[in-house]
Amino acid sequence: MPVGTLGTVKAVPQDVLESLGAEIILGNTYHLYLRPGHEPIRRMGGLHKFISWPRGLLTDSGGFQVFSLAQLRKVTDDGVRFQSHLDGSRHFFTPEHSIDVQIALGADILMAFDECTEYPADRARAEDSLRLTLAWAERSLNHFRAHCHEVPWFEEFRVPLVPRTWGPGNEPQRQSLFGIVQGGMYRDLRRESAERLIEMDFDGYAIGGLSVGEPRDLTLEMISEVLPLLPADKPRYVMGVGYPDEIEQYARLGVDMMDCVLPTRAARHGLLFTSEGRINIKGKKYAEDQGPLDPECRCPVCSRYTRAYLRHLMHSGEALSGALNSIHNLAYYLGIMERVRGSLAAQQG
């Protein structure tokens, strides 16, 4: 899933995302809550309509950004008090409030409010954090079930949603809520987290609290521990990963969804992923390289422009640089998922 923090996948227009085959993008609840605000978005018919995106949308709970961006945080059992990183204004997020904001945004998939356990965290801290996340998960789910049908603005949608290929079918429920497995780097806590969430019966399950600085074999260990426990008939989502080889590895293990700012953020810094490995397009050696960025890629950038031109745009600080680089990296990531899907389908067929 390309990440569209503030209602835009940075520098990439919606029609291009469609043409690249992006089926779902992610919006950050924390950012959209602060700017332009969930109430204006609700009044305007929800995020799909506001940003003109007729396909899938997922919103995170806001928790991750509250913990990573906001200032003067104070966590209680009830929720998190924080100040905006933009203007210092004071806010209070509870599981109920996060769900209210996400219902107002109107995404297809909502995430339970959780605490992303930091790394490293000792066992006592990881246990406390998990206990909080599980309590918040239950409160998120209860509030969601009580309020998810109260979406009057939904009727005003002018853009049709994509058919749910993985959802629970033709139910009247128009939004789904996922629970988030936490537990730090402790396998038994991860198992406990998964089991408790499955008892609550969410529409899908995410594995959070990974890619937070831990070594990569630990990431894999946690995913391998949790994944087999999660129901195979519901979407399984690993949050915030990763590099192309990670994406491929986890997808082959059975992960259905991943999100990461890496393809777009790296692109803006000139780091491009290709079938021939990573390229830093700023390099002088590309100054007269008339080949395409990736000879095996059929994206609009590789089909039209040379490495020399992309290098020139980057070197000159041109706005087009971020756009073209991002388009290629997203195409590369979406291509990985398509390839894995094809290969898994072939195995099963």
Add this chain to the structure above:
Amino acid sequence: MPVGTLGTVKAVPQDVLESLGAEIILGNTYHLYLRPGHEPIRRMGGLHKFISWPRGLLTDSGGFQVFSLAQLRKVTDDGVRFQSHLDGSRHFFTPEHSIDVQIALGADILMAFDECTEYPADRARAEDSLRLTLAWAERSLNHFRAHCHEVPWFEEFRVPLVPRTWGPGNEPQRQSLFGIVQGGMYRDLRRESAERLIEMDFDGYAIGGLSVGEPRDLTLEMISEVLPLLPADKPRYVMGVGYPDEIEQYARLGVDMMDCVLPTRAARHGLLFTSEGRINIKGKKYAEDQGPLDPECRCPVCSRYTRAYLRHLMHSGEALSGALNSIHNLAYYLGIMERVRGSLAAQQG
């Protein structure tokens, strides 16, 4: 003509420019000479191929930027010595060198090297400046005629040029050179300038040294003085103008070509031109405006996005803002020219 300073119309990809109907874009010789350099561009097959632009290209002479951007300028009859605004490196531009650089860049239309007379300029200064520009025009033309066929890299073009709808026909000459009328704000100097250039027999004629701070009725006076003198069977180009109503006014007077950074530069600052007048999209009053930017516009931006979304992108400093705003403003400008062409054709038909 959209202005593509450094081989990119800022923030707008080439395929979008094509879809908007842009038939020709402008590249700045000064900028491209400094970065990435005309020799690399020549080696890579010229600017068309380097930036993947299969339609018309015009390069200016570099003179205007030397006079407006470069440091420590010293003008002699021979040329201009200056230091790069990027790194302070020393350079010397003569009419011959400007033409050499432009031949290397390989645009369809080249401009004679001129001195853009500043405003205000007293009569003695305007006379001196004109004398210099006329001498440089002749040197530009002689050098161009002697060297314009020496474009071996031209054979390597992979993108076909647009058919010349206004050129001198099926001649083997693949590039055209335009002379530039100067003369400050003195009608007789302007006439003298035009007459002398016409004697030299350029492929087209530009009126330069306008929109440099003079009142607008003076701009119009100079254009009205010069335009009737210029051969109607060759392109007539007014450089560096202007606001939408100016564009329309001059086009109706018979001006065939204009260029200006205004539509793209204003767009990046949130100033948008619409059939309902100018809009500063940063305004709070657009925060929940769900109408299209311009209800009469059929550009990709007005067809898909609301004013509220464009305002949100601008307000949040998102990269997509500059791109979408620029696309609309260019569509608006190109629409003016299309409308005037249609109305002139109807009058003649």
